[in-house]
Amino acid sequence: xxxxxxxxxxxxxxxxxxxxxxxxxxxxxxxxxxxxxxxxxxxxxxxxxxxxxxxxxxxxxxxxxxxxxxxxxxxxxxxxxxxxxxxxxxxxxxxxxxxxxxxxxxxxxxxxxxxxxxxxxxxxxxxxxxxxxxxxxxxxxxxxxxxxxxxxxxxxxxxxxxxxxxxxxxxxxxxxxxxxxxxxxxxxxxxxxxxxxxxxxxxxxxxxxxxxxxxxxxxxxxxx
Numbered sequence: 001x002x003x004x005x006x007x008x009x010x011x012x013x014x015x016x017x018x019x020x021x022x023x024x025x026x027x028x029x030x031x032x033x034x035x036x037x038x039x040x041x042x043x044x045x046x047x048x049x050x051x052x053x054x055x056x057x058x059x060x061x062x063x064x065x066x067x068x069x070x071x072x073x074x075x076x077x078x079x080x081x082x083x084x085x086x087x088x089x090x091x092x093x094x095x096x097x098x099x100x101x102x103x104x105x106x107x108x109x110x111x112x113x114x115x116x117x118x119x120x121x122x123x124x125x126x127x128x129x130x131x132x133x134x135x136x137x138x139x140x141x142x143x144x145x146x147x148x149x150x151x152x153x154x155x156x157x158x159x160x161x162x163x164x165x166x167x168x169x170x171x172x173x174x175x176x177x178x179x180x181x182x183x184x185x186x187x188x189x190x191x192x193x194x195x196x197x198x199x200x201x202x203x204x205x206x207x208x209x210x211x212x213x214x215x216x217x218x219x220x221x222x223x224x
Contacts, residue, residue, distance in 0.1 A: 006153045043068050046220045048140075057081070060142055063122070065221060067135070074140055074218070075108060080119035080211060083112070084147035084157070087156040089211055093127040095138035100127050110142040135222040146211040154186035162209050173200055 009158040024183040046065035053060050058079055065074040074095060080086045125140070149158055155177040166173045174190035193202040 030211070044222060046072070046074075046135075046222050048074075049219045049221075051218065053214075053218065055214040056212050057212070058145065058205055058212055058216075060214070062140070062218050064142070065218075065220060070128050070131055070139075072138075074125045075122060076125050076142065077122040077141075078145060078177070078216075080113070080121055082147075083119065084149075084153075084210070086121060086143075086145050086147045088123055088125065088142060089146035089207075090143035091125055092141050092143065093128070093129070093138065094141065096134040097135075103127050135220070138220055139224065140218045140220070142214055142216040144211050144213040144215075148207075149210055152184070155184045158209055159186050162204055163173055165209070166203075168206055171203065173204060175204065177190060 012039050015207070044067050046067060048062045048065055051062045052206040054210055058081065060076060060078040063077055065072075067073070074222055076088070078086075078088075088105055090101070091103050093103070104126045106124040107127070109120075110122075113119040127140075127144075149173045154162075158177050159177060166175075172190065172192045173188060173195075176189045177184045177185045178189075179185075180187075182189075186204075188200050188204060191197070
């Protein structure tokens with residue numbers, strides 16, 4: 001009987017809770033991977049053949065151009081026609097039969113007009129190309145700059161210009177600024193009978209009234 005009691009006590013001791021603290025498994029932190037830069041992605045300065053161009057009374061110049069990875073970048077500065085919020089409205093990069101019209105811009109600096117000198121804005125213009133893009137005979141072209149108006153700008157700035165254009169072209173559109181819910185708003189108060197309201201609005205609100213068109217073209221040659 002004693003033998004069975006001893007075996008039972010040994011069995012209960014083995015199944016009982018341990019007095020030792022449970023082991024803790026510490027997490028393993030792997031080093032963060034760094035961005036891989038393929039050696040086939042070039043980084044090089046771009047020399048622009050004619051960095052200064054003037055069209056429609058606006059001077060545009062490329063102050064610095066370079067290729068970094070997949071990006072073709074150019075610091076573009078241009079004189080401002082007035083104090084409106086002007087920016088690059090259209091641009092393209094042409095190379096080896098390819099025309100890229102998608103681009104990004106980043107404001108670099110903005111200088112207001114002073115002492116009889118026009119204002120000056122500088123943007124970094126960026127195009128994304130393949131790393132093996134043939135840029136031996138390429139062109140960066142600025143198609144236009146523009147200052148899209150706010151709603152209240154039409155009465156204060158643009159209506160006289162638009163109305164004068166309508167008269168010079170013999171288009172029978174008459175504009176007035178009317179109070180709409182406490183805000184002066186440019187309205188089309190008269191138009192030719194054969195013209196729909198939509199057609200009149202397309203003419204009046206055309207971007208030609210707040211856009212200066214070039215083009216300003218900057219050829220460059222970047223040998224890989």
